[in-house]
Amino acid sequence: MKIKKAVKLVEETLPSKRYNHSIRVAETGKKMAEIFDGDPKKVELAGILHDLCKYEELSDLYQSVTQYDLGQDLLSYGSEILHGPVAAARLKDQYEIDDEEIYYAIYSHTTGRAQMNKTEKIIFIADYIEPKRTTPGVEEIRDIVFKERDLDKAVYEISKRTVLHLINKDKTVHLKTIECLNYYNLHSEQ
């Protein structure tokens, strides 16, 4: 899919606030791709499309989980987790976006994953640090990315914060998030 078509699709599908966020993730991701020798085209496309299914009805998301055989375990989670895997599967099926890096970048942006590819790590991080994000501590992650220049450490720190946040809210933590946390704990220097 061409960038222009992706932008149009997202603009038509998402409210302007989320459309603008998607563009900022793509822009932040492109900047990171330059620094970390990533593929700016793949990062841009994944960034634009990553939240495509964010506002879909839960019942539609569940239907896609079953249709695309994404795993029954996903049916215990809400749209916060599901909108990633469903968007990846649907884009592959309906728009023939079958590049593996882009697929996983969109798929995993809601949970993280062990052994992420570079596009996947960049989108996971860019989604957390794009310029309008004001989450407490976000500046620390920006420094790890742009000053320390350490992608794996940024992935670890984001996973850690996400897990702590979910536990504090008595929410279930997806297994992939735990696997991501453990993998990048072992494979990054804190």
Ligand SMILES: [Fe+2]
């Ligand atoms: Fe998202």
Ligand SMILES: [Fe+2]
């Ligand atoms: Fe997002």
